[in-house]
Amino acid sequence: MLRVAISWVFIFGIAFIAGTADDSVAKPRILVFTKTAAFHHDSIPDGIKCVREILAQDADVDQTEDNTLFTQENLSKYRAVVFLSTTGDVLDDAQQRAFQGFIESGGGFAGIHAASDTEHDWAWYDEMIGAHFAGHPAIQQAVVIVEDRSHCSTQMLPEKWQRTDEWYRFKRNPRKVDGIHVLARLDESTFEGGGMDGDHPCMWWRDMKSGHCWYTAGGHTKESFADPLFREHLKQGILWAAKLEKPVKSATIQSKTVQ
Ligand SMILES: [Zn+2]
Numbered sequence: 001m002l003r004v005a006i007s008w009v010f011i012f013g014i015a016f017i018a019g020t021a022d023d024s025v026a027k028p029r030i031l032v033f034t035k036t037a038a039f040h041h042d043s044i045p046d047g048i049k050c051v052r053e054i055l056a057q058d059a060d061v062d063q064t065e066d067n068t069l070f071t072q073e074n075l076s077k078y079r080a081v082v083f084l085s086t087t088g089d090v091l092d093d094a095q096q097r098a099f100q101g102f103i104e105s106g107g108g109f110a111g112i113h114a115a116s117d118t119e120h121d122w123a124w125y126d127e128m129i130g131a132h133f134a135g136h137p138a139i140q141q142a143v144v145i146v147e148d149r150s151h152c153s154t155q156m157l158p159e160k161w162q163r164t165d166e167w168y169r170f171k172r173n174p175r176k177v178d179g180i181h182v183l184a185r186l187d188e189s190t191f192e193g194g195g196m197d198g199d200h201p202c203m204w205w206r207d208m209k210s211g212h213c214w215y216t217a218g219g220h221t222k223e224s225f226a227d228p229l230f231r232e233h234l235k236q237g238i239l240w241a242a243k244l245e246k247p248v249k250s251a252t253i254q255s256k257t258v259q
Pocket residue numbers: 041113114166219220
């Protein structure tokens with residue numbers, strides 16, 4: 001009888017340990033997609049490293065260039081998919097259907113930089129991304145005017161954020177697209193070649209049915225992924241897309257000074 005009791009203690013003990021171990025590894029998962037079918041940014045490895053680091057506490061990050069992972073079954077493992085400087089036609093029709101279904105059923109999308117230079121001919125993606133890439137001037141410094149700091153991805157930013165990047169212009173103004181909420185725009189008087197008639201959004205969000213979609217136009221340069229403010233902006237944007245964000249603290253917003 002004693003032996004039976006010891007066995008049960010042993011079995012429950014193992015079950016308890018296994019349960020504890022499962023809890024500790026069961027972080028939400030984020031997929032970083034980096035397939036390029038056109039221009040390939042050499043900052044992509046820096047971007048992958050950055051996303052892994054900034055999400056280390058919150059999520060397990062997988063990275064791939066393999067579009068065959070875009071199936072309903074595989075995407076269902078993830079809270080959000082990050083398109084990190086993807087370019088061109090990267091998904092076939094079946095993969096597009098799987099991805100659209102993933103987003104519309106509550107999965108998240110975070111697009112970085114050339115995510116807007118991706119899938120130009122896919123109407124649903126065009127609606128989701130809000131605006132497609134049209135071109136860019138030379139890399140230079142510019143002032144980003146943060147319009148909405150009530151969002152977790154912008155609360156840490158100064159109202160005027162001076163930084164250097166490759167500043168995309170877009171085929172249309174996303175502010176005029178139903179459902180798009182612009183978070184920040186570029187001050188076109190602060191750099192050469194803006195090309196959007198003075199209203200130049202550079203980060204925004206929208207919902208596609210129950211999925212959160214977020215885009216930031218920065219992230220061309222390797223240096224972007226080492227910039228603490230850009231990293232925190234990215235982190236919070238991805239967490240928001242994945243519905244893992246923490247509530248915005250209003251005191252944090254008020255304490256920021258204008259630079
Ligand atoms: Zn670029």
